[in-house]
Amino acid sequence: MNNDKKIFGITALFDTPNEIIKAAKKVKDAGYKYFDVNTPYPIHGMDKAMGLKSSKLGYVTLFFGFFGASSILFFMWWTLAVNYPLVIGGKPYFPLPAFVPITFEFTVLNAVISTFIAMIAVVFNMPFNAHPLHDSNYIKNVSSDKYGVVIESEDPKFDENNVKEFLRSLGGKSIEIIYNPEKQTFKVFQPRFVVFLIIVAIITSLSTYVTLNKLMYMPPFDFMMNQNKGSAQAESTFFYDKHEMREPVKGTVARGFIPYAFEGVVDTNEFYSNPFLPTKENLELGQKKFLTFCSPCHGDYADGNSRLQGQFPPGPTLHSARVIGFSDGKLYNIITNGQNGIMPSYTYQTTREERWAIVNYIRVLQRAQNPKPSDFTEISDTNKESGNASN
Amino acid sequence: MTKDYSLELALVDGNPSLKELDEIIVKPINTRPSKKYLLVLGFFSSLLLIGAVCVGLTFYYGIGMWGNNQPVAWAFDITNFVFWIGIGHAGTLISAILFLLRQQWRNGIARFAEAMTIFAVMCAGLFPIIHTGRPWLAGYLIPYPNQHVMWPNFISPLVWDVFAVSTYFTVSLIFWYVGLIPDFAALRDRATDKIRKTIYSFFSLGWRNSSRQWHHYEKVYMILAGLATPLVLSVHTVVSWDFAAAIIPGWHSTIFPPYFVAGAIFSGFAMVSTVLIFVRKVFDMEHIITLDTLEKMNKIVLLTGSMVGYAYIIEWFMAWYSGSPTELFTTLNRAFGPYAWGYWIMVSCNVFFPQLFWFKKIRRSVPITLVIVILVNVGMWFERFVIIVSSLSRDFLPSSWHYFKPTLIDMGILIGSFGLFFTLVLLFARTLPVISMAEIKSVIQGAQPTHHGDNHNE
Numbered sequence: 001m002n003n004d005k006k007i008f009g010i011t012a013l014f015d016t017p018n019e020i021i022k023a024a025k026k027v028k029d030a031g032y033k034y035f036d037v038n039t040p041y042p043i044h045g046m047d048k049a050m051g052l053k054s055s056k057l058g059y060v061t062l063f064f065g066f067f068g069a070s071s072i073l074f075f076m077w078w079t080l081a082v083n084y085p086l087v088i089g090g091k092p093y094f095p096l097p098a099f100v101p102i103t104f105e106f107t108v109l110n111a112v113i114s115t116f117i118a119m120i121a122v123v124f125n126m127p128f129n130a131h132p133l134h135d136s137n138y139i140k141n142v143s144s145d146k147y148g149v150v151i152e153s154e155d156p157k158f159d160e161n162n163v164k165e166f167l168r169s170l171g172g173k174s175i176e177i178i179y180n181p182e183k184q185t186f187k188v189f190q191p192r193f194v195v196f197l198i199i200v201a202i203i204t205s206l207s208t209y210v211t212l213n214k215l216m217y218m219p220p221f222d223f224m225m226n227q228n229k230g231s232a233q234a235e236s237t238f239f240y241d242k243h244e245m246r247e248p249v250k251g252t253v254a255r256g257f258i259p260y261a262f263e264g265v266v267d268t269n270e271f272y273s274n275p276f277l278p279t280k281e282n283l284e285l286g287q288k289k290f291l292t293f294c295s296p297c298h299g300d301y302a303d304g305n306s307r308l309q310g311q312f313p314p315g316p317t318l319h320s321a322r323v324i325g326f327s328d329g330k331l332y333n334i335i336t337n338g339q340n341g342i343m344p345s346y347t348y349q350t351t352r353e354e355r356w357a358i359v360n361y362i363r364v365l366q367r368a369q370n371p372k373p374s375d376f377t378e379i380s381d382t383n384k385e386s387g388n389a390s391n
Numbered sequence: 392m393t394k395d396y397s398l399e400l401a402l403v404d405g406n407p408s409l410k411e412l413d414e415i416i417v418k419p420i421n422t423r424p425s426k427k428y429l430l431v432l433g434f435f436s437s438l439l440l441i442g443a444v445c446v447g448l449t450f451y452y453g454i455g456m457w458g459n460n461q462p463v464a465w466a467f468d469i470t471n472f473v474f475w476i477g478i479g480h481a482g483t484l485i486s487a488i489l490f491l492l493r494q495q496w497r498n499g500i501a502r503f504a505e506a507m508t509i510f511a512v513m514c515a516g517l518f519p520i521i522h523t524g525r526p527w528l529a530g531y532l533i534p535y536p537n538q539h540v541m542w543p544n545f546i547s548p549l550v551w552d553v554f555a556v557s558t559y560f561t562v563s564l565i566f567w568y569v570g571l572i573p574d575f576a577a578l579r580d581r582a583t584d585k586i587r588k589t590i591y592s593f594f595s596l597g598w599r600n601s602s603r604q605w606h607h608y609e610k611v612y613m614i615l616a617g618l619a620t621p622l623v624l625s626v627h628t629v630v631s632w633d634f635a636a637a638i639i640p641g642w643h644s645t646i647f648p649p650y651f652v653a654g655a656i657f658s659g660f661a662m663v664s665t666v667l668i669f670v671r672k673v674f675d676m677e678h679i680i681t682l683d684t685l686e687k688m689n690k691i692v693l694l695t696g697s698m699v700g701y702a703y704i705i706e707w708f709m710a711w712y713s714g715s716p717t718e719l720f721t722t723l724n725r726a727f728g729p730y731a732w733g734y735w736i737m738v739s740c741n742v743f744f745p746q747l748f749w750f751k752k753i754r755r756s757v758p759i760t761l762v763i764v765i766l767v768n769v770g771m772w773f774e775r776f777v778i779i780v781s782s783l784s785r786d787f788l789p790s791s792w793h794y795f796k797p798t799l800i801d802m803g804i805l806i807g808s809f810g811l812f813f814t815l816v817l818l819f820a821r822t823l824p825v826i827s828m829a830e831i832k833s834v835i836q837g838a839q840p841t842h843h844g845d846n847h848n849e
Contacts (some may be wrong), residue, residue: 036602038599039600041605041832042833044839046602052602055610057614075534076694080542080544083542084542086544090544095546101551101629102545102554104621105554112562112566113565115615127596129592129596133599134599137813144577182633220451220452312534325822384502
């Protein structure tokens with residue numbers, strides 16, 4: 001035998017469970033700390049004989065079970081009550097009884113996986129196929145029908161001859177010295193490994209490309225794209241007029257539609273009266289729509305200062321005495337029907353309410369250019385009454 | 392004649408040595424498969440192929456290939472799902488609940504039953520996915536942050552089902568694998584050629600049979616059994632909620648959870664018996680999977696069969712007692728309506744035939760047991776069929792009543808699921824130890840230190 005190698009430990013085999021349990025107890029009593037007993041199956045009472053403390057793995061299960069329960073409950077609360085609250089079946093956003101089944105399942109899942117990983121990876125430090133005992137005659141016997149003891153060289157009391165003698169005195173057979181295997185090191189970038197990496201990269205990118213750019217456009221994966229249906233602008237093979245898009249039945253009235261009697265009648269002397277009060281909301285709406293649709297030609301303050309800089313015939317000022325003299329209904333009629341062949345109709349851009357709001361806002365702009373003396377009185381809590389009185 | 396009841400029955404007949412046990416268990420793995428085995432494997436894998444073709448047709452043309460239509464939107468697919476999930480329950484019951492109850496006779500059959508659990512849950516898990524018609528969209532069931540900013544509806548029993556079944560599969564797999572680790576180590580140490588040795592070393596994770604490992608291992612095994620026990624009861628409960636939470640008459644019933652769990656164990660034990668009767672004969676394991684074990688399983692089949700029968704009676708009672716005309720109609724319709732043939736197959740297979748197990752002679756007769764357990768399998772499949780189809784085909788609106796007829800594709804997928812299950816079972820029987828070597832060694836006579844005279848605990 002090669003004596004340069006470091007000894008891992010000395011092993012002995014026993015034939016019966018009674019022998020091994022006595023041997024284990026004697027090894028422990030002799031003061032050895034680094035020893036182990038290998039048996040083909042768990043032997044009752046061995047943990048006591050070896051002086052092992054109760055396994056602490058139950059605490060891992062307990063902790064991760066609680067962790068799983070609380071995290072999934074928190075997650076379900078966050079998704080269904082915070083991130084995307086939905087009323088489902090008239091239940092509250094956080095229906096605890098309905099969350100119980102998933103909480104239970106996830107608790108079990110979390111507890112089982114973490115206990116398994118804790119045992120294998122943390123407690124046993126496995127996978128560990130390079131252990132010195134592997135491939136020895138000893139392990140081949142103890143995984144089949146023999147019971148064995150190994151005393152390791154790390155033990156402070158370890159002495160090759162003494163241990164051999166001690167094991168023999170216990171009645172151990174085929175006493176064997178196990179040596180530590182030589183340490184093997186491998187380079188990270190071996191050519192084979194690099195080639196493997198390249199092949200994996202090529203396969204991954206190719207399959208991703210094919211999946212996303214080809215496969216998803218083939219039946220049956222294209223079921224969303226190629227449906228048996230008409231699309232809005234396509235020619236129909238079904239309808240007589242060859243339109244896929246159907247028009248509403250003649251005389252259909254949209255919901256909430258209020259007819260305007262002078263639609264398309266530019267020259268009229270009869271006008272509607274303004275149905276909307278110039279409230280704050282209404283004026284804000286009017287300001288928004290005025291700045292969007294009117295100000296490009298008439299200017300932000302309706303003074304005819306066009307932003308278009310002559311690229312389009314500039315709109316007239318709305319502060320002229322003539323326009324100030326227009327009734328609300330006439331202004332509304334102009335916005336609705338257009339005027340002079342230059343100003344178009346704004347019925348497609350604005351709703352009825354928005355057009356009346358624009359009229360109200362134009363009145364505000366006109367008043368701002370031609371204020372009354374009372375407009376300069378500051379309205380505050382103290383002189384509110386006087387302000388109201390002067391109006 | 393008096394019997395000494397203080398002595399336990401021998402769990403393994405003939406008192407073989409540990410080496411002999413190893414030889415018997417490893418023999419199917421290390422010998423070349425016979426022609427007969429290949430023939431049977433070929434048969435079941437052809438069934439699997441038929442199923443695969445039918446599933447392919449379903450995916451290409453859509454689930455219009457099936458007989459499902461309104462109002463019978465669930466038919467063979469969900470029937471098969473519930474049937475296979477039920478089959479799976481026996482494995483966990485044997486490996487977890489009987490372990491906690493210290494029923495050591497389970498050791499001979501636990502490994503096989505656990506494997507059957509895993510294969511059955513695999514068969515079961517396929518059906519809801521197939522039933523979507525667009526199986527690649529099943530990923531939306533997993534709560535992950537997606538473009539739609541949508542989350543699964545966690546208060547739907549169908550989503551509970553996803554969590555329950557996937558948890559059940561994962562936990563069963565881990566439980567099975569934990570049990571296999573020491574056996575992989577034993578196989579590794581017996582292996583002579585390099586390929587086998589590499590594979591077994593990989594899966595054994597470097598297990599050393601050390602008592603310092605066994606010490607934690609046994610604790611973890613017990614914890615896993617403790618967690619798997621409520622889990623197995625929860626899984627079929629959640630499956631039953633798929634129905635019980637709906638308002639269809641014949642589904643909307645509080646008895647469903649216990650009724651389904653009992654039915655699951657019933658059908659699962661029947662399936663385990665069916666397979667094991669062949670395994671013990673073919674692999675010469677009659678002294679490890681003993682007649683006593685089969686008898687005990689028959690007793691459980693008798694018990695759970697009676698529970699299922701009790702549930703059938705309670706359904707009749709509740710139909711009358713509820714005073715609800717729709718409930719009464721549904722119950723009468725099941726027994727005397729268009730699906731009466733299915734109902735009476737179910738009742739005779741599930742309630743009548745298992746009652747024969749009251750006789751010890753029948754319990755201990757292998758051929759009669761085989762016939763009865765196969766009938767139980769048939770009956771339990773029909774139970775799910777009757778519950779699902781007969782309730783849906785006669786719902787609240789008589790104008791939409793419809794008689795469901797399976798298509799050839801439906802039949803093909805059903806056959807295919809049996810093909811998948813038995814192909815996996817056959818492959819398992821020849822690649823892994825069908826009996827837990829470490830567990831069976833620990834329960835033979837003389838395996839544990841004696842407590843008489845030689846007191847090791849002092």
